[in-house]
Amino acid sequence: MSQMIDYQTQTEPRELRTPRRRGRLAAVAGLVAVMVATGLGQAEPASAARAAADPYLPKPTGSQLVGTTSLYLKDTSRPDPWVPGVKARELMVSLWYPAKAPGRHRAQYMTPKESELLLKDGNITSVPADTLSKVRTNAFTDARPAGGAHSLPLIVLSPGHSKPRSELTALAEELASRGYVVAAIDHTYENVAQTFPDGRVTTCVTCEMKKGPTVWEKLEKGRAADVSFVLDELTGAHPRWKHARLIDASRIAMSGQSVGGASTLAAMAADPRLRAGIDVDGTVETALPEAGLSRPFLLLGKPATYTPGQPGTGANWEGVWEGLRGWKRWLLVTGAAHTSFTDLGVLVDQLGIEDGADISGARAMTITRTYVAAFFDQHLRRKPQPLLNKPSASYPEVKFCAPEKKACA
Template identity: 50%
Template structure:
């Protein structure tokens, strides 16, 4: 199945053959002739903290990269954290070359690179942290996408008192810049197209996360602010195959106490034995997450295997790309939105429900928002298979 797709500007790509089919539907391709290069801006976080950001490069010398076996496995990680108020340089959204490669991979023409690469963010580079003990949330992007596509969610969680590790997995995005300007491209794409199962991606990412946690919690941690992390309160969320990777990581690493899958096929990531009593949130769309049939069968399978606290929520009117912030940025850049749910509103909904989930299950603070439909969020449907 063909990987490249032209669904919408800067979107994360699907992880299953069924989702690939949706991605290549020509009716989803919007016109680009009228797009200009306006300023774009991520929404302001709603929490009480300012947000800081550092970037960490990790090399797992004990593990070969599955896509380029001659090389060790590498990760690029953006660390977001509660920071002291004050000025400073705003963290860049992405480099021009990363966005250029994304647009080329998406086969999009006429879209100004800097409409995305220069998007305004809210995190300050190397800001002084607010000392404390905070839960850690790992975020994993969709296949072919980079960690920057989850920037709005990263900033929101950090503003609410979380440490966030947004991960780029080498060889699995159209373009991720490594130290020295070295660019990692989607080596995995050709191998997946040639028949390598997508489950290999989720399994690889699960081990990436275990290595990341080892590196952050070691006696000599790789991140200078690692003392902020409460190692007993770790969760993970991901979009598309990143969501399946959250379940896969929980299956092999008991340190991950709670997980969220944002519209990704599970593809067996939840084992038959389940994930114990650990909580899991399934946040999807109408098109591929219809309880009881007519959607992605892996969601029904995963639901039956999850034995702890669980919710299956649908963002009515959303599409696969609504869970990443790039859809909202694309709207600001002038790209018509083909979905019923506006990109900016989808970001608000995603931030609200993911944050509520982790507040309840990593902080122990009850969240009525997770108990049933809320008048403030009529687009969110609670499914009860």
């Protein structure tokens, strides 16, 4: 899926636009090796036929089973920011949560139509159009939740531009298996395919816009408004989820990837209910308040874009860093590409498609899950995490950066 990249900035490294061959192009676990774009955009023949097995997400490592459900939410207080004729902002939200027992049906990753449109957007024609609808997940649809009243912290997730909320499923399943409720938001008209309960499928209006700081800032602020609305619907006097009593409204945080990560800062600045946040590989356009942000924040990204002191990189996060007044870390994952922090890094490996990374998708997902979970455990559950204090021999790919010294170690 080399073209399925969230180009949030105009400075993405060229290898993410024009794939280069690496040793891990071979199909994994008996899955398919498919046509790969060369530097000139010419296709190579597939080296193996598709096997019977379907792509799959890694199993979560927590002790609890995972349930999931979807919510349709409608904010009648504001029009849609991208389609003026739509008088209310409509959203789809997926929830993951610890479950008492497995349900009858594993959750579908996405619909066949969503798979078709996402693959088409990435110019991937050498796998069946419904491939992504067959990804095996680990959560069970509408399984009975586990937990006491107001016992579970809530994590909000926001995906990259043009991408569906499903791209963060592996992370959501991991957090749910560790005892969190997770709410991933599809930001309508900002992704290539989103299905509503009545069968409508909306597509990406913002993808056709010429991108610049003004558009990205509008995206970030619009997503912040979406997040606040979703929090109202989950923790207000009349919550839309029938099991919302499980949520501890005093322990809410957010993470996002790419523009979803950048939006985390905008959301935290606008909504004090968010106690901590993570920006995963997202360039930030919205300025922090003059007083800065005093709540815990983690910057997690790839060295190609966010190395402090390196010409052409780091400058955006350096400005953010100065405005973070509370606990903070700047971590970079050696070998990561933009997709490495999402399900796409795992799935492209299994399908034998290049994404420009020098680290396997499975390894990158392990790192992402581990550090994100450690951050939330420390700041929502008050469980100290030594992993966040210094480099670890178990994760040598993760570098701790000191922007003041313009160095990472």
